[in-house]
Amino acid sequence: MTEYSWKHQTIIQALLSRGPLKENEFHSIFKGVTGKTPGTDQKLFKDFLLKINKALSFIHFELRGCRHQYDGQIYYGVVNNVSDEQSKLGTKYSVPQIAFYKAIIEAIVQDATAHGVISNIDALNLRLENQVLTGTESQSEGGLHHVPPTMKNFSISQKEKTLHELVRDQWLIFTADGNVALGVRSFLDLRSWFRSNDVPSCHVCNEAGVKAELCQNEACTARIHQYCLKQLFSQKKGERVCPSCGRQWKYAVPKAEAVQNDDELNGPTESQPPVGSRRLRRRTNNAGDAEIVGTGSSQIPAPTSDLRRITRSSVRRG
Template sequence: MSGGLSLTHHVIIQALLSRGPLKEKDLHSMFEDLTKKNPGTDRRLFDAFILAINKALTCANFELRGCINQYDGQVYYGVINTVSDEQSKLGTKYTVPQIAFYKAIIEAIVQGGTAEGFISSIDALNLNLDSQATLVSSSQSQGSQQQSQESQQHVPYAFKNFTLSQKDKTLRELAKDLWLNMTADGNVRLGVKSFLDLRSWFRSNDVPSCQVCNEAGIKAELCKNENCTVRIHHYCLKQLFSQIKAAKVCPSCGTSWPFTVPKAEYVQTEDDNGPRQSQRATGSKGKKRRANRIVEDDGVGCSNQDELNERRGSQHDNGRAQTTRTRSCRTHEADTVGPGASQSSSAFSDLPRVTRKSSRRV
């Protein structure tokens, strides 16, 4: 696995395995400290660096992947497992009922018609695991009728005796391992590892996607038209309505979409054909807002490495130059998913297929 990798590559891999997913700014800072190169101005070098890591990780069925945390809009990078088999499941520290509990929480969150991206901790603790037990039993190898009946009798027993205290303990463990996130007001949300690991599962289970970036709209805003199913991430709305002249309407049905872009984030234009220059960015604007990134052997970053509308302008503030850059890219989906390599196993990626519910609000 180490063939062709430098000490710098090993440091990055070790950091991701030991510390878990890193924010993009932290990974960039580490890359700059190690290579003395700025990943913003030397983007090709950074992409080639990550691609080399992924080529080396392939033999171990790992992948360095990027995603956006839909709750804070920040890009994260992490190492995940790309396979789901019986051998990989042996590496998990979670029991079968705990995994079923996690799956039930994920289903409850993504099936919500309001796209709020959470359920209350009380609702989570009261989730019924009987349906998960049925799916687990049906997915087992087909043996004799007697063996099938025994498995169906045994598995529900374990799930039904999964107490509230055990569920509460599991919630805290999943939050500690970044599979889930528990807010101060008592809600349960997806953790950054779930966004890294479950992209393919979101698509295969028809979770409604964002109209702008085409990623699953777990936490998103809905069109005000009750007959329209469009949902858009908050950070994608900022991108969509960033121009002063842009009409703030639903891109599908044309219904007015109430949204206020902070003045500092409007894109100013000198004329219709002139170059775009943005005002000085606020703290939130200074953070990278780009669609989920997956670094694979056939390419890095945006789909087909197609970077659109790239403009550079410099501003001087007390003699220091600043560079602004606008990126727009489509996402590139991986065919396989797996959990974070440093914590659980791909048992979490082997989620059961769920029946799609209405994407409208209830």
């Protein structure tokens, strides 16, 4: 692979200007830039991404792929690998909005049923006081949390407006039945946070099981993504059992998923589980200029502002 060139920069600019892209969209841009198809030129594709990440590493960024646990599709996006006070200065979200986002994330991942959602009403009723940091700067002399007035006075209408902004920017999504769930940017950026906060992982792919099916054996802690179940049981003609405890797993392939395309049958892309075909009725748009969050801390990072200009100049120097 040659040195970093306009081709690499074009890929980065596409991700930053459009936000996370579905795998087929990302592959289409790669083919348009290089004239090569990722499926048939896998080594070239991997080397190309490695070259991009080598350049982005100088500014602590990374081009990353992930599978969206609600629609089963693979997405690619650029993320910030560092979560610190400096990176938070670039966010377009206010302190109460960030606290609200954190509260939603925590409520979703702490759900023992692994439905991966929170109702719209429950989200709007979340108390932001619980998101106040316990550090010295956030405590009073008596040891009680000091709650900023902006968080105390964060109204329901402000929360509702923030919800729509987070959905627009792909941090969250609205499901078909009106619940709030994680957006693709949260899955891209929170991978390290999921692990450091002991979010139970899928028994098949070992990624966080935010939206997953649970073993019917109450004594078993296994949870498996729907698309991982589909891949696991499609390979077995015999009895479908839990891979952890061996109990029969009641699973029926939805009619909408009975017919698969060739890409789905080819299995996972690298370490990712296979693609499912469940779709959400309401989808987020691609508006926004890649407000990136970090994953280098045990705290849920905050969405940050447009980083295209910073990335372009820094990569060129790299």
